[in-house]
Amino acid sequence: MTQELTEIQRKILEFLIDEIKGNGIPPTLAEIAVHFGYKNRATVQQHLGAIERKGYIKKNPKLSRGIKLTLEEKFFVPRPVLGEVAAGNPLTIYPDAIDTIELPTIAKMPKDSFLLRVKGDSLKDAHIFSGDIIIVNPNLEPKNGQIVVAILDDAAVVKRFYKKKNQIELVSENPEFEPIVIERNYSSFNIVGIVVGVYRSMERKKAG
Amino acid sequence: MTQELTEIQRKILEFLIDEIKGNGIPPTLAEIAVHFGYKNRATVQQHLGAIERKGYIKKNPKLSRGIKLTLEEKFFVPRPVLGEVAAGNPLTIYPDAIDTIELPTIAKMPKDSFLLRVKGDSLKDAHIFSGDIIIVNPNLEPKNGQIVVAILDDAAVVKRFYKKKNQIELVSENPEFEPIVIERNYSSFNIVGIVVGVYRSMERKKAG
DNA sequence: ATCTTTACCATACATATGTATGGTATCGAA
DNA sequence: TTCGATACCATACATATGTATGGTAAAGAT
Structure with missing residues (x-):
């Protein structure tokens, strides 16, 4: 069900976990972009798309911060x-x-x-x-x-x-x-x- | 530090806790309004303001879903x-x-x-x-x-x-x-x- | 040599979102 | 009776946010 992530995708997933656990709420595309130095949210958007296709997260469309971890037990x-x-x-x-x-x-x-x-x-x-x-x-x-x-x-x-x-x-x-x-x-x-x-x-x- | 909440404020706080715990992410003003049947986000806005003044939550201004519980020791x-x-x-x-x-x-x-x-x-x-x-x-x-x-x-x-x-x-x-x-x-x-x-x-x- | 995948960028757009401001009604205390 | 607190509504606004679309470049596979 879960394919391999690329290095960058893995780092983004780790960041997501960090934010969700540490901060309490999932980051926005913009926040992720800032953290990784991307000049554009669309870059993040595409990475998230890939991560979702590979089954690691679930995005709630049209919903701000609508990223959920599919990972077991969340913790x-x-x-x-x-x-x-x-x-x-x-x-x-x-x-x-x-x-x-x-x-x-x-x-x-x-x-x-x-x-x-x-x-x-x-x-x-x-x-x-x-x-x-x-x-x-x-x-x-x-x-x-x-x-x-x-x-x-x-x-x-x-x-x-x-x-x-x-x-x-x-x-x-x-x-x-x-x-x-x-x-x-x-x-x-x-x-x-x-x-x-x-x-x-x-x-x-x-x-x- | 924490003053008494009114009945409605208490219910809103409970809803916040439910959402944050159950859903993972804090609700937006609009979502809270829908849940309580308010026709206007401003009503929620004012309740949240009161709840925050009384020390139960902390709002991250300008940030969507930027509601944090102060009660919760994170754990x-x-x-x-x-x-x-x-x-x-x-x-x-x-x-x-x-x-x-x-x-x-x-x-x-x-x-x-x-x-x-x-x-x-x-x-x-x-x-x-x-x-x-x-x-x-x-x-x-x-x-x-x-x-x-x-x-x-x-x-x-x-x-x-x-x-x-x-x-x-x-x-x-x-x-x-x-x-x-x-x-x-x-x-x-x-x-x-x-x-x-x-x-x-x-x-x-x-x-x- | 061509194609796919990955990794970025830019621009455009609808709308979700938080905020500011002003108004009405009710209730209890002063 | 007046005043403040509470509880709602409406409107207006800037911008945050997710999304759609198209483009460039590099690396690897066929």
């Missing part, structure tokens, strides 16, 4: 999972890790939260299931018992946080998984944020 | 919770909200849908737990396998919906519970709506 774009960046932190995710997550590609993250999609069932005992979207706040101090997203040795984990005397314990709800113990001075450990909410859309099929 | 919108469902108990939907929650803006909240708070653990096998907020859309035709809110003999049930030849089956995920079978012509059965999403805030108590 996630299919991307390779390895070597992506979330909220400024380098985050490498092993496809075989217990907790793998799919990252939102939106460049402009809201300041105080971002989203991650959960894959795998290691959190099911915390009532979080594969396919759920978790809302992560990177600006909160983790408290005992809260669920945190953390980077440990370049792998992402989502687990309950417990601070002990000289170490931090990351506990899975699932008794099958042993708690991970991190010594205080361990360097390649980083808390990305605290899970403040869970959202699940029922519109698709359930994750198996 | 959460206050939404009324209309009632509670506990499987087995009669469902009361109060015209005035029993509560207000901060719903993440990613949560798809189709027009006319409403929120209910779940009580009890009868849905835990559908991955819905006590305290969760479900988003219910009353205007969709239920499809097989979808989770619906229904009223059966004055009691509320939230179960998976399956339509058979001459009957409807309501199935619990939990094999302990027998499916409920409703004959086609049974009168005291009503589908309230389809559960399109689930949201859980982690900020208060943790799930036990």
Whole structure:
């Protein structure tokens, strides 16, 4: 359904996503033209036409700012999972890790939260299931018992946080998984944020 | 900072929120006028002016659809919770909200849908737990396998919906519970709506 | 060598859009 | 009774906006 975009079309699509997510409203042709240095709206018009023909957006004719993204979930774009960046932190995710997550590609993250999609069932005992979207706040101090997203040795984990005397314990709800113990001075450990909410859309099929 | 809105202004603000959340883009003055039956954009213009003076929105002058919500932290919108469902108990939907929650803006909240708070653990096998907020859309035709809110003999049930030849089956995920079978012509059965999403805030108590 | 695709430009046009201004009616407070 | 706030209407206007159409240039395919 979605053909390949040319380089320029891809950049324009990215700009559209940025604007729609960051600014709230889709740009006008003129605004796009200004951003890319085009002297003419018609240039943009034709690019948008191509992008629409290839199925990435839907234009509402005669309607100002009538550009809609056809992209899945509006917040996630299919991307390779390895070597992506979330909220400024380098985050490498092993496809075989217990907790793998799919990252939102939106460049402009809201300041105080971002989203991650959960894959795998290691959190099911915390009532979080594969396919759920978790809302992560990177600006909160983790408290005992809260669920945190953390980077440990370049792998992402989502687990309950417990601070002990000289170490931090990351506990899975699932008794099958042993708690991970991190010594205080361990360097390649980083808390990305605290899970403040869970959202699940029922519109698709359930994750198996 | 935010003064009281008049009744009409409040309704317009609600419409703005609905449009921005549901449609993706803020409406134009003309669209608002049409929706409220005004013959003139100037009327809307003056209402918006009042709403802006009272601090609820921010208008980007000279910009089409340049209405921004000031409430919204970009991530959460206050939404009324209309009632509670506990499987087995009669469902009361109060015209005035029993509560207000901060719903993440990613949560798809189709027009006319409403929120209910779940009580009890009868849905835990559908991955819905006590305290969760479900988003219910009353205007969709239920499809097989979808989770619906229904009223059966004055009691509320939230179960998976399956339509058979001459009957409807309501199935619990939990094999302990027998499916409920409703004959086609049974009168005291009503589908309230389809559960399109689930949201859980982690900020208060943790799930036990 | 011709054709298609991509990537731009310019001009023209209807109308969508926000704004300014002035008017009428109702209601409650001063 | 007068005044201000609220809630509407009408008209006028500049320009923002999407669209239609035609043209140029480069790169690659056939």
